Amino acid sequence: MAVNLLPPVAADLLPVAGVRLGSTAAGIRKADRLDLTLIELAAGSQVAGVFTQNRFCAAPVQLCRSHLAHSSACRALLINTGNANAGTGEAGLAAARVSCEAVAALLGCTPQEVLLFSTGVIMEPLPVERLIAGLPACHAALSEDGWFTAAQAIMTTDTLPKAISKRIVLPTGMVTITGIAKGAGMIRPNMATMLGFIACDAAIAPPLLGALTREVADASFNCISVDGDTSTNDSFILIASGVGKVSLADTASAGYGELRAALIEVARHLAQAIVRDGEGATKFIEIAVEGGRDRDECRAVGYAIAQSPLVKTAFFASDPNLGRILAAIGYAGIADLDVTGVRLWLGDTLVSENGGRAASYREEDGAAAMQPAEIRVRVDLGRGQEKAVVWTCDFSYDYVRINADYRS
Amino acid sequence: MAVNLLPPVAADLLPVAGVRLGSTAAGIRKADRLDLTLIELAAGSQVAGVFTQNRFCAAPVQLCRSHLAHSSACRALLINTGNANAGTGEAGLAAARVSCEAVAALLGCTPQEVLLFSTGVIMEPLPVERLIAGLPACHAALSEDGWFTAAQAIMTTDTLPKAISKRIVLPTGMVTITGIAKGAGMIRPNMATMLGFIACDAAIAPPLLGALTREVADASFNCISVDGDTSTNDSFILIASGVGKVSLADTASAGYGELRAALIEVARHLAQAIVRDGEGATKFIEIAVEGGRDRDECRAVGYAIAQSPLVKTAFFASDPNLGRILAAIGYAGIADLDVTGVRLWLGDTLVSENGGRAASYREEDGAAAMQPAEIRVRVDLGRGQEKAVVWTCDFSYDYVRINADYRS
Numbered sequence: 140m141a142v143n144l145l146p147p148v149a150a151d152l153l154p155v156a157g158v159r160l161g162s163t164a165a166g167i168r169k170a171d172r173l174d175l176t177l178i179e180l181a182a183g184s185q186v187a188g189v190f191t192q193n194r195f196c197a198a199p200v201q202l203c204r205s206h207l208a209h210s211s212a213c214r215a216l217l218i219n220t221g222n223a224n225a226g227t228g229e230a231g232l233a234a235a236r237v238s239c240e241a242v243a244a245l246l247g248c249t250p251q252e253v254l255l256f257s258t259g260v261i262m263e264p265l266p267v268e269r270l271i272a273g274l275p276a277c278h279a280a281l282s283e284d285g286w287f288t289a290a291q292a293i294m295t296t297d298t299l300p301k302a303i304s305k306r307i308v309l310p311t312g313m314v315t316i317t318g319i320a321k322g323a324g325m326i327r328p329n330m331a332t333m334l335g336f337i338a339c340d341a342a343i344a345p346p347l348l349g350a351l352t353r354e355v356a357d358a359s360f361n362c363i364s365v366d367g368d369t370s371t372n373d374s375f376i377l378i379a380s381g382v383g384k385v386s387l388a389d390t391a392s393a394g395y396g397e398l399r400a401a402l403i404e405v406a407r408h409l410a411q412a413i414v415r416d417g418e419g420a421t422k423f424i425e426i427a428v429e430g431g432r433d434r435d436e437c438r439a440v441g442y443a444i445a446q447s448p449l450v451k452t453a454f455f456a457s458d459p460n461l462g463r464i465l466a467a468i469g470y471a472g473i474a475d476l477d478v479t480g481v482r483l484w485l486g487d488t489l490v491s492e493n494g495g496r497a498a499s500y501r502e503e504d505g506a507a508a509m510q511p512a513e514i515r516v517r518v519d520l521g522r523g524q525e526k527a528v529v530w531t532c533d534f535s536y537d538y539v540r541i542n543a544d545y546r547s
Numbered sequence: 548m549a550v551n552l553l554p555p556v557a558a559d560l561l562p563v564a565g566v567r568l569g570s571t572a573a574g575i576r577k578a579d580r581l582d583l584t585l586i587e588l589a590a591g592s593q594v595a596g597v598f599t600q601n602r603f604c605a606a607p608v609q610l611c612r613s614h615l616a617h618s619s620a621c622r623a624l625l626i627n628t629g630n631a632n633a634g635t636g637e638a639g640l641a642a643a644r645v646s647c648e649a650v651a652a653l654l655g656c657t658p659q660e661v662l663l664f665s666t667g668v669i670m671e672p673l674p675v676e677r678l679i680a681g682l683p684a685c686h687a688a689l690s691e692d693g694w695f696t697a698a699q700a701i702m703t704t705d706t707l708p709k710a711i712s713k714r715i716v717l718p719t720g721m722v723t724i725t726g727i728a729k730g731a732g733m734i735r736p737n738m739a740t741m742l743g744f745i746a747c748d749a750a751i752a753p754p755l756l757g758a759l760t761r762e763v764a765d766a767s768f769n770c771i772s773v774d775g776d777t778s779t780n781d782s783f784i785l786i787a788s789g790v791g792k793v794s795l796a797d798t799a800s801a802g803y804g805e806l807r808a809a810l811i812e813v814a815r816h817l818a819q820a821i822v823r824d825g826e827g828a829t830k831f832i833e834i835a836v837e838g839g840r841d842r843d844e845c846r847a848v849g850y851a852i853a854q855s856p857l858v859k860t861a862f863f864a865s866d867p868n869l870g871r872i873l874a875a876i877g878y879a880g881i882a883d884l885d886v887t888g889v890r891l892w893l894g895d896t897l898v899s900e901n902g903g904r905a906a907s908y909r910e911e912d913g914a915a916a917m918q919p920a921e922i923r924v925r926v927d928l929g930r931g932q933e934k935a936v937v938w939t940c941d942f943s944y945d946y947v948r949i950n951a952d953y954r955s
Contacts, residue, residue: 194884195877195902226873228887228903261870262904325857325874366856368871369878448774448856448942449733449950456951462669463776465634466733469603470777476602479636494603495636496670534856539944542857543864 142423142512142532144415146299149287153304153315156340157181157380160285162292165273167266168221168259173292175270177277178216178336179246184380185345186213186254187352191328191373197225198235198265199255200372206239206251211345214248216376217277218256218334219270220295220321225371226262234267241271245278256334258295258321258372290319293334296541297323301412307401309394312384314341316401320409324418324542326365327446328356328373335360335375335409337402340383347389351399352377359406362438363530365417366538367446377402414530419537422454425530426516432523436473440518441529443471451534454514459505461490468518480521486514550831550920550940552823554707557695561712561723564748565589565788568693570700573681575674576629576667581700583678585685586624586744587654592788593753594621594662595760599736599781605633606643606673607663608780614647614659619753622656624784625685626664626742627678628703628729633779634670642675649679653686664742666703666729666780698727701742704949705731709820715809717802720792722749724809728817732826732950734773735854736764736781743768743783743817745810748791755797759807760785767814770846771938773825774946775854785810822938827945830862833938834924840931844881848926849937851879859942862922867913869898876926888929894922 158180165175180186188207190200206213217238224231235257239250246253257265280288290300304317322333343351356375387395415423426444431437444450447467453460464483469476483491486508490500508514566588573583588594596615598608614621625646632639643665647658654661665673688696698708712725730741751759764783795803823831834852839845852858855875861868872891877884891899894916898908916922 193874193877194881195873195886223870226870226899226903228901231903260868261874262899263870264904325871327878368855368857368874371870371874371877447776448946449776452947452950455947458951460668462631462634462671462779463733465603466601466669466776466779469601469779470735473602478603491634491670493636495634495639496672534947536944536947538856539860539863539942539947542860543866 141299141416142420144299144412147287147290147302151304152286152302153306153317154283155315155317155338155380157184157382158338158378159281159283160289161277161280161282162285162288163273163276163280165269167219167269174220175273175277176218176289176292177281179281180214180378181380181382184213184378185211185343185348186376186378187211187349188374188376189352189356191370193369193371195226195371197223197257197372198227198231199224199257200374201232202235202239203254203374206254209251211348212252213254214252215242215246216254216256217242218293220258220293222257222259222263222265223261223372224257224265227264231265234265237267238270241274245274254376256374258334261371286317286319293319293321295321296418297321297416299416301409303405303408305401305405307397309385309397311393314339314383314385314398316405318405318409320413322413323416324365325368325370326363326413326417327367327369328360328363333370333373333413337405338378338380340380341398342381342386343379344388347387348377348379351402355402355406358403359410362528363410363414364442364445365414365532411530414532417532418541419535420532421535422533423513424454424516424532425528427528428518428520429526430519430521430523431525434525434527437525437527438529440468440471440520441527443467444516445529445531448534454533455535457509459502459509461485461505464516465491482519482521484517549707549824550828552707552820555695555698555710559712560694560710561714561725562691563723563725563746563788565592565790566746566786567689567691568697569685569688569690570693570696571681571684571688573677575627575677582628583681583685584626584697584700585682585689587689588622588786589788589790592621592786593619593751593756594784594786595619595757596782596784597760597764599778601777601779603634603779605631605665605780606635606639607632607665608782609640610643610647611662611782614662617659619756620660621662622660623650623654624662624664625650626701628666628701630665630667630671630673631669631780632665632673635672639673642673645675646678649682653682662784664782666742669779694725694727701727701729703729704826705729705824707824709817711813711816713809713813715805717793717805719801722747722791722793722806724813726813726817728821730821731824732773733776733778734771734821734825735775735777736768736771741778741781741821745813746786746788748788749806750789750794751787752796755795756785756787759810763810763814766811767818770936771818771822772850772853773822773940819938822940825940826949827943828940829943830941831921832862832924832940833936835936836926836928837934838927838929838931839933842933842935845933845935846937848876848879848928849935851875852924853937853939856942862941863943865917867910867917869893869913872924873899890927890929892925
């Protein structure tokens, strides 16, 4: 039961010139379930990515990093669900290499021009022969209209596919952007997200594309948490096919600001969709922290609140047990925080100031503010000008049920 | 449903000479429930304490710190449940001061010789008049045999009282130790625990007592987590009444090692009892991390595993989804961790090595190792000689139920 999230309408997803997608049910973990997606990019396409900081990062993440360090030119992305190919040691890396080689042979490119993404159970061997056996079906299905099916094919515990398109007109021409993402649990991206792929048909010079990718991730996927668990496989890829009319060399290029804003809008939609579809989520919560000395401390406070099981269960219960939020602010790691300067709002209701409950606060206002499916928590740390936002969801019986059942 | 934890037998709790306890039902939050405990100490008693590092620390914690900074001489401790007197600002501090003054007047000591402890809901005004009205009943009930009742009276969401005694014979005489503790949720002590009180009848010089308190806390209450939430009210107090025959001046004093070991044993029992009685707990889990460069990184890995909702729900389900443990090790913050050197055991079963699943590992062994109510996770980081241990419990439907219902 995702919070205020509708499935995308297939017809609303715009093809991106130079990008074709094909998916199939390769039986990687379960039969008759879409689990393998090939994305073919036109010659000349450039990509950039950000990846999990987890030290037990998956074999495909290691391979992507190595390929992208070599060159930003890319001709294909292959994505499988059902197996994370993480915690799989040398055998996992070998399986990832073989997969890239098979894609390269199929498309007539080099293995270095192929990127690989896996999501699913950790520490189980990847059934690479099933993956390779599924490639011809993906290839046969390749189509510029494949976005909706691909968004379905990359789902794991997601209840809904996540996808969005946007078209903007710049002085030099039109740019079409379409993105898809997956993720519902093990969500606490650190420099990246679960899996997110955004493509546009502009040509973007590689150094600019790399910087833009980090900026977009930082304003979207790096602001969310479902359960505080940073995955082994988080990957976010920004694709610039270059087939369209627009070309950007650097931040001074015409239309850069508009394109950046549009990409952030698409990425935020996808990141928030992951939270709205968070495992067992019944509420979508925005935590806006302001008045910090730097953005890091604002974000630390936001994440302390977002990841507190006590705060999350109180949201699930719609119980304005808001002292739990104060406790989380207090242990967020700001050693010299003066709590008398901290103010806390729930929606528009001032809850706490001067180190205690606000004189104007009435329990019934707090109770009313806890009712909606979308709630905004605002914290003013009262010690500076910086701010940050974190999006999260509540913690329900269903989170426990889903994660106690996930493998069985 | 505490995990392998029986209630203490009242007759097993040994009186500590110089320490009398009296409890009553003062109606602080609910009627007819023991919620106020007075501990009276003989003249000459010395105490030391460690307290929460939460910046939103409670008014009684602030007062305790101030009193102990002034002197380690102490004549009384007052403990209430039903209200944390945290997030209560200046009014909370005033209420705490008034409480100390009332105890001082009753016992004929100074307010500085009184320590105060509160636990319960955060950010609600302390009904100080009910607390003061309950003092005469506590005073009338004072008895050296009051430990068992006190252990009951300090409970909140605890399902069982937590108490233990130990008697040791040192070259210079016998020492009797009795301790009580409470805590079941909002448990991730940082330099302290929820509430723990351990008394002995030895005389211990204040500097030694202070160092001993920190050492004992570090080997017990600072090794546990139920939900990762560091409370606003964590306090651990070590009392040396000095009424017995033994006297210790410094670490070279006869019997120091034995006394230290006995105090750690008592504190570990109480700390583990808190985890065994963790909200909704069905399993008790010891996470032993070795092979680290320093103890801090071992502890960080232990806590990353202990606090991962995904690991905790897998334990609840008895599902050997052990890749989740690798993921937690990977995001614990050791930036230069070489995962190929990491080894993971569940009980005696080697699960992972060389960055992947151990060749000898069989799923049925993992499944068998997940069944017992007590499970030991062992991690060798393979990069040093230091180690640490963390005790935790699993994450069940009941945790959500308890914390979605706590105030209602």
